[in-house]
Amino acid sequence: MSIGRTIRIYLDDGSITGIRHAEIVNWTGQAISAPRTQLKALAGWPESNKPGVYFLFGIDDDSGSQAVYIGEAENVLERLGQHLTGKDFWNEVVFFTSKDENLTKSHVKYLESRLVEQARAANRYVLLNGNSPQLPSLPRGDRDSMEEFIGNLRTLLGVIGHKALEPVARHEKVKQEQVVIPNPAEETTVQAFTLNHKKLKANAIVNNEGIVVLQGSEVSSETVNSLPEGYKKLRQQLQDNGTIANISGRLIFTRDHLFTSPTQAAAIIVGYSINGRTCWFDKQDRSIKDLEEQTAPD
Structure with a gap:
């Protein structure tokens, strides 16, 4: 069963683009988001002078895609000051510290390692960490506490506006059956769908963000001239970044990929406009249209 949460966000200057403080009710962690231009103002926030982990967000120079760098520090503000001269790509920082004094150096190193691992697996942003930090050894109780911290951190990060840690699809297996997401805190049931086109077969699941075409789904090697330019560009981009690749003479999805609509996904797969x-x-x-009509309000 899904569990509701209450989140409070304080806007320091009343603006959504300024410094924001976010917290989950009854959790000792806290998040602060700030634009690069207001880094100096963070000196007035005691929360920034604690051990914690941070995310630097910006645009990757090579690909033009959203990028993130993840780090840890015993004093977050001091480390961010170093990044003003050491890293140019970022324009926003989101960092997480604790309201109490229970986060140690070993804790934040553990968090950093696990967060880099999750961001790499989610593959939503270009991850600018060159190496994967080594996971330190923690007592079992501390390790479990940090995993709980990560779950709440991920929630707040998403609410602030960044899904860098969110996998595009959570599933253990996908056949033509119900697929249960394994995280009990987010337990829900999603519907699996299949697209059969001539000799092609693609599998997908629908979630709150759109439709996720799953790894191994097949793609037509041909496109028609009438395919909209936007779809042509997206299809080429997916081939350029390796999401769609030629394997043994067939084009297939090498990883799960989120599309904004079933029509966008289907058009990329079959190579022409399709509903x-x-x-x-x-x-x-039952088609997606059939299911939507069954669940539409009267």
Whole structure:
């Protein structure tokens, strides 16, 4: 069963683009988001002079995509000051510290290692960490506490506006059946769909962000001239970054990929304009359109 949470966000100057302090009710952790231009103002925030982990967000120079660098420090503000001269790409920092004094150097090193691992697995942002930090050894109780900290951290980071740690799909297996997300705190059921086109087969699941085409799904090697330019560019981008690759003479998805709509996903796969809401079917041979009409309010 999903568990609701209460989150408080304080806008320091009343602006959503200024310094923001976020917290989950009854959790000792806290998040502060600040634009690079207001880093000096963080000196007035005692929360920034504690041990913690931080995310630097900006744009990757090479790809033009959203990028993130993840780090840790015994004093977050001091480390951020070093990044003013050492790293140019970022324009926003989000850091996490504790309201009490229970986060130690070993704790934040553990957090850094696990967060880099999760960001790399999510593959939503270009990760600018050159190496994966070594995971320090912690007592079992401390380790479990840090894993709980990461769960709340991920929630706050998403609320602030960054899904860098969110996998595009949470699933243990996908056939034409119900797929249960394994995290009990976020337990829900999503529907698996299949698109069969000539000799192609693609699998996907629908979630709150759109539709996720799953690794191993097949893609047509041909496109028609009438395919909209936006779809042509996206298809080429997916091939350029390796999301779609030629393997043994077939184009396939090498990893899960989130699309904004079933139609966008289907058009990329078959190579021409198609109504995605009528070509993705579940185990009971119901299309997405059929299911939407069944659940539409009267």
